[in-house]
Amino acid sequence: MKRRGFIAAAAATAAGGLALPARAQIFPGQQQYLPQLTIAVNVTLSGPLQKYGQEVVKGVQAAVDEQNRFNAPISHVWGLRSLDDRNDPALAGANANVAAADFNVIGMIGNLTGPMTLAALSRYANVGFAVIVPTVTADAVTKRGYHNVYRLPAKDSTAGRLFASAALEGKHGVNAVAVSFDGDYGSDVASGFVDRAKTEHRAAQALLFPLRSTDPAEAARTVLDRSPNYVFLAGKTAELGPIAQALRTAGYTGEFGASDGFYNSDTIATYAKTLDGGYIASPMPPIDRIPSAVQLVTDFEREVSQITTQSAFGYAAAQLLIAAAHRNNATTRQSLLFSLQSGGTFTTLVGQFAFNISGDPLIPNIYLYTVSGDGFKFARPAVRTGFVF
Numbered sequence: 001m002k003r004r005g006f007i008a009a010a011a012a013t014a015a016g017g018l019a020l021p022a023r024a025q026i027f028p029g030q031q032q033y034l035p036q037l038t039i040a041v042n043v044t045l046s047g048p049l050q051k052y053g054q055e056v057v058k059g060v061q062a063a064v065d066e067q068n069r070f071n072a073p074i075s076h077v078w079g080l081r082s083l084d085d086r087n088d089p090a091l092a093g094a095n096a097n098v099a100a101a102d103f104n105v106i107g108m109i110g111n112l113t114g115p116m117t118l119a120a121l122s123r124y125a126n127v128g129f130a131v132i133v134p135t136v137t138a139d140a141v142t143k144r145g146y147h148n149v150y151r152l153p154a155k156d157s158t159a160g161r162l163f164a165s166a167a168l169e170g171k172h173g174v175n176a177v178a179v180s181f182d183g184d185y186g187s188d189v190a191s192g193f194v195d196r197a198k199t200e201h202r203a204a205q206a207l208l209f210p211l212r213s214t215d216p217a218e219a220a221r222t223v224l225d226r227s228p229n230y231v232f233l234a235g236k237t238a239e240l241g242p243i244a245q246a247l248r249t250a251g252y253t254g255e256f257g258a259s260d261g262f263y264n265s266d267t268i269a270t271y272a273k274t275l276d277g278g279y280i281a282s283p284m285p286p287i288d289r290i291p292s293a294v295q296l297v298t299d300f301e302r303e304v305s306q307i308t309t310q311s312a313f314g315y316a317a318a319q320l321l322i323a324a325a326h327r328n329n330a331t332t333r334q335s336l337l338f339s340l341q342s343g344g345t346f347t348t349l350v351g352q353f354a355f356n357i358s359g360d361p362l363i364p365n366i367y368l369y370t371v372s373g374d375g376f377k378f379a380r381p382a383v384r385t386g387f388v389f
Contacts, residue, residue: 034075034076034077035075035076035077035104036076036077036078036079036104037076037077037078037079037104037106037325037331038078038079038080038081038102038104038105038106039060039064039078039079039080039081039105039106039107039108039109039318039321039322040080040081040082040083040095040099040102040105040107040108040109040110040129041056041057041060041080041081041082041083041108041109041110041314042083042085042092042095042096042099042108042109042110042111042116042120043056043057043082043083043084043085043109043110043111043112043116044084044085044086044087044111044112044113044116045057045082045084045085045086046084046086047086047087049087049112049113052112052135052310053084053112053310055308055309055310055311055314056109056112056134056135056310056311056313056314056317057080057082057314058303058304058311058314059134059300059304059310059311059312059313059314059315059316059317059318060080060082060109060314060315060317060318061080061303062299062300062303062304062311062315063314063315063316063318063319063322064078064079064080064318064322065303066296066299066300067322075331076331078322079104080318081099081102081105083095083098083099083110085110085111085112085116085120087112087113087116088116089115089116089119090119092110092111092116092117092119092120093119093120093122093123094123095110095120096108096120096123096124096126096127096129097123097127099127099129100127100128100129105129105333106325106330106331106332106333106336107129107130107131107132107321107324107325107333107336108124108129108130108131108132109131109132109134109314109317109318109321110131110133110134111133111136112135112136113136114136114138114140114141114184114185115184117133117136117138117141118138118140118141118144121141121144121146121149122146124146124148124149125146125148127333128148128333128334128337129148129333129337130148130150130321130324130333130336130337130340131148131149131150132150132151132152132317132320132321133149133150133151133152133317133359134152134153134310134313134314134316134317135153135310135313136151136153137151137153137154137155137156137159137185137260137283138155138156138184138185138188139155139156139157139188141155141359142155142358142359142360143358146359147341147357147359148337148359149359150320150340150353150355150359151359151360151361152283152313152316152317152320152348152350152351152353152361153283153313153364154283154360154361154364154365154366155188155360155364156185156186156188156189156192157188157189157191157192157195158192158360158364159189159192159259159260159281159283159364159366160178160188160189160190160191160192160193160194160195160196160234160259161192161193161195161196162196162281162364162365162366162382162383163189163192163193163232163257163259163279163281163366163368163382164176164192164193164194164196164197164200164202164204164232165196165200165382166279166366166368166380166381166382167232167257167279167368168197168200168202168230171230173229174197174202174203174204174229174230175203175204175226175227175228175229175230176193176194176197176202176203176204176205176228176229176230176231176232177204177205177206177207177223177226177228177230177231177232178190178191178193178194178204178205178206178207178231178232178234179206179207179209179219179223179231179232179233179234179235179240179243180206180207180208180209180234180235180240181208181209181210181211181214181235181239181240182208182209182210182211183211183235183236183239185235185236185261186234186235186236186240186259186261187206187208187234189234189235189259190206190208190232190234191206193206193232193234194206205226206234207219207222207223207226209222211239214243216242216243216245216246217246217249217250219243219246220243220246220247220249220250220252221250223243223247223252224247224250224251224252228252228254229254229255230254230255230256230257231244231247231252231254231255231256231257232256232257232258232259233256233257233258233259233262234258234259234261235259235261236261236262237261237262237264237266237267237270237271238266240258240261240262241262241266241267241270241271241274244256244271244274244275245271245274248274255277255278256274256275256278257278257279257280257281258275258278258279258280258281259280259281260280260281260282260283260366262275262280263280263281263282263284263309263369263376267280267371268371268373268375268376271371272371272372272373273373275371276371276372276373277370277371277372278370278371279368279369279370279371279379280368280369280370280371280376281366281367281368281369281382282309282366282367282369283309283313283350283365283366283367284309284312284313284350284367285350285351285365285367285381285387285388286367286378286388287307287312287349287350289378289388289389290349290387290388291389292347292387293349296349297349300315300349312349312350313350315348315349315350316348316349316350316351317348319346319348319349320346320348320353321336323346323347323348324336324339324340324346325339327339327344328342340355343355351365351387352385352387363383363385364383365381365382365383365385365387366381366382367380367381367382367388368380368381368382
């Protein structure tokens with residue numbers, strides 16, 4: 001399966017249909033007649049990608065439940081309305097209009113993949129939604145000039161720069177090659193990596209291979225012709241893993257690093273020996289090392305059993321919308337968007353966020369994990385902010 005955004009973890013149950021009804025939890029002692037403010041979630045909930053979209057919805061629902069349960073709403077309760085874009089660009093855009101027809105919906109979270117997000121951006125803007133992008137890292141999302149879009153993970157080119165700065169720190173005599181394919185993910189990450197490495201006066205170059213016609217052994221020989229001692233795999237496990245293995249077979253003894261397309265169980269199951277000791281990037285912080293989130297994590301795990309990358313970022317996206325609404329007592333789409341546009345920092349499960357004018361984090365971050373046969377082990381954040389210990 002192609003990487004669609006950033007790496008997910010556990011699967012979830014399937015959900016069909018175009019739109020699922022809004023849902024809010026009312027708890028004992030809470031007045032039943034309180035009006036509801038609704039968060040719409042426009043993600044893929046059917047087909048091959050449904051488990052990832054379901055994880056986002058689970059995260060949003062857990063944040064909504066947390067807010068309703070523990071923050072004793074006086075004037076309103078929070079609800080969720082999930083919309084299935086079916087990984088169809090036309091439907092992704094149309095769902096924005098469906099949500100806009102519900103006057104209780106004041107904010108949007110979406111989409112799951114880059115193409116769906118890009119297809120819906122103009123619709124979100126036209127109907128006045130503030131939209132939080134929880135999973136898509138493609139640079140194009142925040143290059144369109146919309147000022148209602150706020151992305152949580154670092155964009156691809158920034159992630160590449162952050163990785164180069166952190167992973168190559170303290171290394172001398174580096175000759176790095178960043179390898180990527182011309183598919184839907186990787187080339188921007190590789191470009192960012194090379195740009196940052198060169199800025200730090202390191203030898204670095206990028207190699208872009210055609211996805212449809214590349215033989216791993218031939219690609220490995222092309223890489224080795226550059227005599228690298230550090231190879232950065234900017235892409236997905238299924239696509240670049242065979243090249244890494246072919247490099248080892250051909251005699252490469254240097255280090256590997258890899259982008260967040262490798263932060264998954266397939267990497268450990270198939271390429272742990274090949275990549276042993278190398279850094280793998282992920283936007284997902286080690287949530288067991290976040291002092292401010294101990295109680296949130298406990299409550300969240302009670303609802304979802306296992307926290308995944310998708311559910312964690314869905315949870316954080318809902319936290320951000322709720323916090324922005326509370327900050328300025330926003331109860332409409334316009335006032336919620338104004339609250340976000342007014343700036344400030346928001347603390348969520350996966351990080352503290354303030355945004356630039358394009359909608360990207362002012363202080364983006366990624367987290368580096370090392371690979372071993374036992375799994376991924378947290379090594380360090382790219383930017384040390386004190387959020388994790």
